[in-house]
Each structure stands twice: as structure tokens, then as C-alpha cells.
Amino acid sequence: MGTIGEAGEFGLIARLTRRLPQGPAVLLGPGDDAAVVAAPDGRVVATTDLLVEGRHFRRDWSGPYDIGRKAAAQNLADIVAMGARPTALLVGFAAPPATAAGWAERLYDGLADECREAGAAVAGGDVVGAPEITLAVTALGDLGGGAPLTRSGARPGDIVAVRGRLGHAAAGLALLGAGRDGPAELIAAHRRPRPPYEAGREARSHGATALLDVSDGLVQDLGHIAAASGVRIDVDSAAVPVPEILGPDGLRHALTGGEDHAFAGTFPANAVLPSSWRRIGIVTEGAGVRVDGSEPQNGGWDHFRPKSGGSRNVYGTMR
Amino acid sequence: MGTIGEAGEFGLIARLTRRLPQGPAVLLGPGDDAAVVAAPDGRVVATTDLLVEGRHFRRDWSGPYDIGRKAAAQNLADIVAMGARPTALLVGFAAPPATAAGWAERLYDGLADECREAGAAVAGGDVVGAPEITLAVTALGDLGGGAPLTRSGARPGDIVAVRGRLGHAAAGLALLGAGRDGPAELIAAHRRPRPPYEAGREARSHGATALLDVSDGLVQDLGHIAAASGVRIDVDSAAVPVPEILGPDGLRHALTGGEDHAFAGTFPANAVLPSSWRRIGIVTEGAGVRVDGSEPQNGGWDHFRPKSGGSRNVYGTMR
Numbered sequence: 001m002g003t004i005g006e007a008g009e010f011g012l013i014a015r016l017t018r019r020l021p022q023g024p025a026v027l028l029g030p031g032d033d034a035a036v037v038a039a040p041d042g043r044v045v046a047t048t049d050l051l052v053e054g055r056h057f058r059r060d061w062s063g064p065y066d067i068g069r070k071a072a073a074q075n076l077a078d079i080v081a082m083g084a085r086p087t088a089l090l091v092g093f094a095a096p097p098a099t100a101a102g103w104a105e106r107l108y109d110g111l112a113d114e115c116r117e118a119g120a121a122v123a124g125g126d127v128v129g130a131p132e133i134t135l136a137v138t139a140l141g142d143l144g145g146g147a148p149l150t151r152s153g154a155r156p157g158d159i160v161a162v163r164g165r166l167g168h169a170a171a172g173l174a175l176l177g178a179g180r181d182g183p184a185e186l187i188a189a190h191r192r193p194r195p196p197y198e199a200g201r202e203a204r205s206h207g208a209t210a211l212l213d214v215s216d217g218l219v220q221d222l223g224h225i226a227a228a229s230g231v232r233i234d235v236d237s238a239a240v241p242v243p244e245i246l247g248p249d250g251l252r253h254a255l256t257g258g259e260d261h262a263f264a265g266t267f268p269a270n271a272v273l274p275s276s277w278r279r280i281g282i283v284t285e286g287a288g289v290r291v292d293g294s295e296p297q298n299g300g301w302d303h304f305r306p307k308s309g310g311s312r313n314v315y316g317t318m319r
Numbered sequence: 320m321g322t323i324g325e326a327g328e329f330g331l332i333a334r335l336t337r338r339l340p341q342g343p344a345v346l347l348g349p350g351d352d353a354a355v356v357a358a359p360d361g362r363v364v365a366t367t368d369l370l371v372e373g374r375h376f377r378r379d380w381s382g383p384y385d386i387g388r389k390a391a392a393q394n395l396a397d398i399v400a401m402g403a404r405p406t407a408l409l410v411g412f413a414a415p416p417a418t419a420a421g422w423a424e425r426l427y428d429g430l431a432d433e434c435r436e437a438g439a440a441v442a443g444g445d446v447v448g449a450p451e452i453t454l455a456v457t458a459l460g461d462l463g464g465g466a467p468l469t470r471s472g473a474r475p476g477d478i479v480a481v482r483g484r485l486g487h488a489a490a491g492l493a494l495l496g497a498g499r500d501g502p503a504e505l506i507a508a509h510r511r512p513r514p515p516y517e518a519g520r521e522a523r524s525h526g527a528t529a530l531l532d533v534s535d536g537l538v539q540d541l542g543h544i545a546a547a548s549g550v551r552i553d554v555d556s557a558a559v560p561v562p563e564i565l566g567p568d569g570l571r572h573a574l575t576g577g578e579d580h581a582f583a584g585t586f587p588a589n590a591v592l593p594s595s596w597r598r599i600g601i602v603t604e605g606a607g608v609r610v611d612g613s614e615p616q617n618g619g620w621d622h623f624r625p626k627s628g629g630s631r632n633v634y635g636t637m638r
Contacts, residue, residue, distance in 0.1 A: 027362055031547070032469050033400040033531050034366035034460070039358035043346055046442060047353035048367075048457050050411040052449040081352040092369040092455050123365060130371040136411050136455030138367055141353070150351050212352050228350070 004104050005097025005129070012127055015101065016093075016108045023121030025087035025142075035123035037088045037140055045141040045148065047078040053133040061176050064103045066191040067135075068110020073193050074215060075139035076118040077261040080200035081213040083149035084141035086118045091125035092136030099133065111137075118197045146204055149211035154229035154266035158209055160281040161273055162241070163199040163263045165189065166218055170257020171246050183245055195261035196276070203265045206273055211265040217256040219296050222264060222281075223289045229266075232286030234293070239280045255291065323423050324416025324448070331446055334420065335412075335427045342440030344406035344461075354442035356407045356459055364460040364467065366397040372452040380495050383422045385510040386454075387429020392512050393534065394458035395437040396580040399519035400532040402468035403460035405437045410444035411455030418452065430456075437516045465523055468530040473548035473585040477528055479600040480592055481560070482518040482582045484508065485537055489576020490565050502564055514580035515595070522584045525592055530584040536575040538615050541583060541600075542608045548585075551605030553612070558599045574610065 004012050017030045028036035037044075049071075051057060057067045072089060079086045091111060095104065108122075115122055120139070172190030181187060195213065203211045210225045218240070222233045235255075242250040266283055267273065288295060323331050336349045347355035356363075368390075370376060376386050391408060398405045410430060414423065427441075434441055439458070491509030500506060514532065522530045529544045537559070541552045554574075561569040585602055586592065607614065 028467055028469065032467075032471075033397040034364045034403070034458075036401070036462070036467050037363050037365055038361070039363040040361055042357070042359055042361060044356050044358040044363040044459065045353045046356055046365075046407070046409055046457070046459060048409040048411050048443065048455065049445045050413050050447045050449075050453070050455055052413055052447055052453075054450075055448060078352040082355070084353070088365070090365055090367040090457055092367050094369050094371055094453065124367065126368050128369045128371055129374060130369075130451070130453070131373075132450060134369065134371075134413065134449070134453050134455075136367065136369055136453075136457075138365070138409060138455075138457040139353070140363065140365060143355070148347055148351075148355050150347065152351075 002101050003097060004095060004099050004101050007101050009127060012101065012104065016104060016127070019105060019108045020112050020122035021116050023119070026121045026123045030124045035088070035090065037123050039142060041143045041145060043143055045079050045082045045084040045143060046138065047075055048136065048138040049075050051135040051137070062191045064106035065110040068107040069114040069192045071135045071137050072111045072114035073195055073261060075137045076114065076120060076197065077195040077213040079139045079141035080195065080197050081149070081211050081263060082141065083146055083200050083204045083211060084143045086120035086139055086141045088121050088123040088140045089115055090123055090138040093125065093127045094130035094134040096131060097129050149200070149203060149208055151210050151212055151225045151228035153209040154225050154231050154283045155209055156231055156283055156285045157269050158266040158283040159269055159271065159279050160222065160233055160235065160264065160266055160283060161277040161279045162214070162218070163202065163277045164196045165260045166214065166241060166262050167246050167250060167253030167257040167260065169193055169259035170253040171249070185245060189260065193259055193261045196263065199263035202274060202277070203263065206271045207268050208265040209267065211263060214258060214260060214262045214264055216258045218264060219255050219289050219291065225266065226287060226289055232284045233281055233289045234284055235281040235289065235291045237292050239278065241278050255296065321420050322416060323414060323418045323420050326420050328446060331420065331423065335423060335446070338424060338427045339431050339441035340435050342438070345440045345442045349443045354407070354409065356442050358461060360462045360464060362462055364398050364401045364403040364462060365457065366394055367455065367457040368394050370454040370456070381510045383425035384429040387426040388433040388511045390454045390456050391430045391433035392514055392580060394456045395433065395439060395516065396514040396532040398458045398460035399514065399516050400468070400530050400582060401460065402465055402519050402523045402530060403462045405439035405458055405460045407440050407442040407459045408434055409442055409457040412444065412446045413449035413453040415450060416448050468519070468522060468527050470529050470531055470544045470547035472528040473544050473550050473602045474528055475550055475602055475604045476588050477585040477602040478588055478590065478598050479541065479552055479554070479583065479585055479602060480596040480598045481533070481537070482521065482596045483515045484579045485533065485560060485581050486565050486569060486572030486576040486579065488512055488578035489572040490568070504564060508579065512578055512580045515582065518582035521593060521596070522582065525590045526587050527584040528586065530582060533577060533579060533581045533583055535577045537583060538574050538608050538610065544585065545606060545608055551603045552600055552608045553603055554600040554608065554610045556611050558597065560597050574615065
């Protein structure tokens with residue numbers, strides 16, 4: 001297969017591009033100065049994330065296919081968390097020239113398959129040489145005429161509900177950090193988050209007043225809704241889904257672990273949510289997040305100043 | 320001022336975000352899961368680039384303000400090269416925690432000022448820790464009802480014209496590589512390209528059949544038009560603007576040097592272009608690019624497999 005350095009920039013682009021889905025939203029795909037993507041709503045939802053080797057993923061813990069799926073998923077989930085439909089991804093890929101071309105192809109297969117699952121296409125990107133592997137993923141989406149579901153619309157009296165798994169990715173990461181390779185379900189959850197992309201549509205149709213995807217940890221992310229909305233959020237820990245597989249630290253993982261890309265939202269008190277949503281708390285007057293009435297000590301994590309409860313700290317603090 | 324590690328992720332985001340222009344196109348700016356940007360045309364033009372320290376810039380050769388301007392400029396130029404109006408930038412910033420917060424702020428000042436010059440705003444982004452400084456810039460734009468100006472529309476009989484400086488950035492980079500610090504105009508051209516953003520509008524109003532920005536070198540980039548359009552492009556080297564300041568290697572720099580982000584386009588033979596555009600050749604039947612009738616040996620450069628004529632080789636080949 002050779003290395004990406006042997007393939008050369010244009011050869012590599014050609015090899016990677018032909019693996020990528022081209023959906024109807026991509027009006028002009030890779031190969032020009034820029035892509036053209038349909039934005040029928042007249043507004044485009046856009047988000048970008050950087051994933052750096054050794055910090056956001058480890059090649060000895062995750063294969064290229066899973067890294068690709070995860071990189072796409074975390075950005076597609078951000079689009080869905082605005083109540084939008086993902087349309088397209090732009091992917092910047094930096095890697096050492098000695099990287100196997102087959103590794104890069106598997107990475108792009110993962111990006112492509114996650115896009116297919118979310119109904120999006122890959123519209124373009126960039127490949128460059130670098131000492132470490134870095135992925136820069138930008139996702140675009142369309143609101144379909146609806147208002148964006150921001151973090152600022154929660155009102156006292158609303159209920160708080162989540163859709164999707166909590167704590168699984170954090171538990172899997174903790175296992176890998178401890179040198180273990182099971183339970184397989186948790187390891188897999190770390191390697192490949194599975195955001196329930198239908199959550200955006202469901203939240204909108206049930207009148208969600210705020211929505212986000214849980215990337216930094218449930219408590220910390222609910223704190224973002226509380227701050228943006230000027231409200232307090234009270235979480236009932238007994239209502240938080242903590243399946244037995246999460247082990248003795250299950251509740252902590254569920255409250256502080258990020259990267260599962262579940263969705264958390266607030267809804268009018270009279271909302272009748274599908275059973276896939278779990279009601280976990282209420283919105284009240286005040287500020288911050290309380291769990292069973294107390295202020296949590298370790299709410300999540302910060303990319304530059306990790307706290308002791310953060311799930312990604314296994315990668316080490318910043319040096 | 321402290322370091323970005325001391326500021327923490329959310330502190331740093333707050334410090335950087337308040338330096339950024341928020342234009343009318345940004346309907347929802349930084350702080351939510353994703354930004355919302357106006358796309359009145361119903362299509363959005365989108366492009367992304369990665370810039371890696373040591374490969375695309377050196378901190379001993381360029382200050383943070385110029386690095387920011389350059390990172391924004393090269394993406395904004397790609398939007399303009401599609402005949403679109405830049406609307407918004409998304410910026411991913413990876414850096415070691417020991418990086419001075421003031422350095423990051425100057426970088427964002429540069430991003431902001433270049434956006435202002437092009438009429439765009441910064442809609443969002445991401446900051447993460449990493450061993451090296453990496454910038455991932457995504458630019459969005461609006462076509463305003465026009466067809467995108469692609470690389471594939473050139474037709475035999477068209478004329479070829481350029482708008483903007485050629486070879487200046489390459490000459491400046493060569494000077495820095497030789498340990499020299501002047502002429503100042505050339506060093507500045509390397510540090511901060513100045514794309515003539517009005518070129519997109521001008522090209523469209525004069526019926527351009529193809530347009531791109533010169534990022535890899537004139538000959539190589541014209542080769543992209545030739546390949547995409549299925550034509551041959553004949554360049555008359557005597558017509559290529561080579562000001563005396565470029566020195567004895569001036570023509571080589573002008574033909575193969577990238578990063579000035581001039582614009583090159585093809586136009587109907589009867590087009591009457593403004594004097595700011597220089598006619599440098601014609602489109603004929605065939606394939607490839609000829610300079611004075613001959614096939615050039617060193618057309619430009621490739622990120623993964625540099626050729627000897629490439630201007631960015633001063634950074635060294637990929638290891």
C-alpha cells in the first residue's frame with residue numbers, strides 16, 4: 001500500500017476522495033478551491049473540532065476506522081444538537097509522511113460511514129504533512145425552517161431529559177487506562193460513540209426549549225444550559241440511567257463522563273416524551289447545577305486544565 | 320498575561336472570542352454547540368485548511384498577528400476564488416499549554432482584522448492542547464445568486480489573466496531561508512499575503528469562465544484549470560508581471576511561487592478587463608501548461624512530495 005508520503009498530496013487526495021459519500025446536498029465536491037453545499041433554509045449551521053493524536057485518541061487504543069467514525073460523530077452530533085439536519089463534512093487531515101496510506105484510507109472509511117449514518121456527505125478537505133496526526137472536522141447542517149435549539153431557552157418549570165448512553169465512553173477509557181480490554185461494550189463505546197442522531201428531530205417535535213450534546217460530561221454540559229438560560233438545573237441521580245455494566249463508578253461516569261454524545265434537553269413540563277428519553281431533573285430559579293440538592297465537585301473537564309473527575313484525564317494533563 | 324494553560328479552555332475561549340468581529344451574517348456566534356450563519360443564496364461555499372507550525376509557518380519568522388492574517392487570508396481567498404462573498408470563519412486552534420495567552424490573542428487579532436478586510440466574521444471554533452501549534456481554518460461564503468466560478472469552465476480561445484502579486488511571498492521566504500531580513504516588502508509579502516478580494520466580483524462581472532487563487536504556484540495552479548477544463552494553457556512569460564524587486568530569480572518565483580494568493584482566471588477572448596488584471600496567456604486545445612511553448616520542469620509544489628522548484632521547500636521535505 002505504501003505511505004502517504006509516497007502517494008503524494010494529490011495522489012493521496014484522489015485515493016481518499018473516492019471513498020467518500022457524495023450526497024445530494026453536495027452541489028460541488030472536492031477538487032476546486034471550495035465546495036458548494038446546499039443550504040435550502042437560507043441559514044447554515046456550522047461547527048468545527050480539532051482532534052489531536054495522544055490527546056483525543058491513541059493509535060494503540062483505537063484503529064483508524066473507529067477514529068474516523070468518532071471524529072465525524074462528535075461534529076455531526078453538534079449539528080443535531082442545534083436541531084439541524086447534518087448535510088456535509090469538511091475534513092482536514094495532518095499526518096507524518098511515513099503514515100501507511102492504508103491507515104489513512106481506513107480513517108476515511110470511518111468518516112464516510114458515520115456520515116452515511118447521519119445522512120451527510122463529505123464535501124471537501126485538506127491533507128498536509130505534520131509530526132503528529134491531527135484531524136480538523138467541520139460539519140454543516142440545515143435547520144429546515146426551524147429555530148435553532150440553543151442552550152439559552154430553558155425556563156423554570158421545564159423538565160430535563162436525556163437521550164442516549166451516558167458514561168459508557170468514560171468507563172471504556174478508564175478500562176483501557178488500567179490496561180484492561182473488556183467489557184467489550186464499554187471499550188467499543190470509547191472507540192466509537194453512537195450518537196442517537198434522531199434526537200434532534202424528536203426534541204424539536206416535542207417542543208424542546210434547549211438542547212445540547214453531552215461531550216464534556218452531563219453535569220458540566222447541563223451547567224452550560226443553566227448559565228446560558230439563567231436558570232438552575234436540579235438532577236435526581238436516581239433517575240440517571242446507570243446500567244450495571246458501568247461498574248462501581250457507574251454514577252460518576254454517567255454524571256461526569258463525556259464523549260458518548262448523548263443529547264440532553266429541557267422541555268415544557270407537560271411534554272410527553274418518547275420512552276427513549278429519560279427524565280432526569282427539573283429546571284428551577286437560580287444558577288448552576290445541583291445533583292440531589294448538592295453542588296457537584298467534579299463537573300467534567302476542561303481541555304487546558306483538567307479536573308480530577310474528567311474522563312479524558314487518562315491522556316494526561318497538558319504539558 | 321500568563322499562559323493559555325493557566326487561562327484554561329473556557330477562560331481562553333472567552334478572551335479570544337471577545338476580540339472577534341461579529342458581522343450581520345453570523346446569526347448565532349460562539350458559545351453553543353454550533354454557529355448559525357446566513358446563507359441567503361440557499362447554497363453555502365465552504366473550504367478548510369490546516370496550518371502546521373514548522374511547515375506552514377515558523378514562529379521565529381512570523382509573529383502571531385501575521386500568522387493569523389495569513390491563515391484567514393488563504394481561506395478567504397478560496398471563497399473569493401469561487402466567485403463568492405466570504406461570510407464567516409470557523410477557527411480550530413491547537414497549542415501547547417505553555418503558549419503565552421498574549422501570543423494567542425495577537426493571533427486572533429490577525430484573524431479578526433483579515434476577516435474585517437474581507438467582510439467576514441468569526442462564527443466559532445475550538446481550542447485544544449497539542450504539542451505543536453496547528454490552525455484549522457474553515458471559511459464560508461455566499462454566491463449571491465451566481466454560478467460558482469469553478470476550474471472547469473475554460474474554453475479554447477479564452478484569455479488567461481491574473482490579478483494580484485506573484486512570486487513575492489516565495490522571494491520573501493527564500494530571503495528568510497538565506498538568513499536575510501530584506502527587502503522588507505518581500506519579507507512582509509511572505510508573512511502576510513494580501514489577496515485582492517475584489518477579484519472575485521471583478522472576474523464574475525467580466526464573464527470569467529474559470530477562476531482560482533494561486534496558492535501552489537502559477538504554473539501548477541493553471542495546470543489545475545487545464546486539467547479540470549480539458550484544455551491547454553499557453554503562458555507568455557514576457558507578459559507575467561515580474562517587478563525588479565523580485566531579483567534575478569524573479570520569473571521563477573512568479574511562475575512557481577505560491578502563497579501570494581493572487582487570482583488567475585480565464586475569460587472570453589473579447590473581455591475588456593480592468594487594468595488591475597494582467598493578460599498572461601491563452602487557452603488552446605490540448606492538455607497541460609506551456610510557458611513560451613515549453614513544458615515547465617518545476618511547476619510548483621506538493622505538500623507530501625516537494626519538487627525542487629517549490630517555494631515552501633525551505634521548510635524541508637517531509638520526514
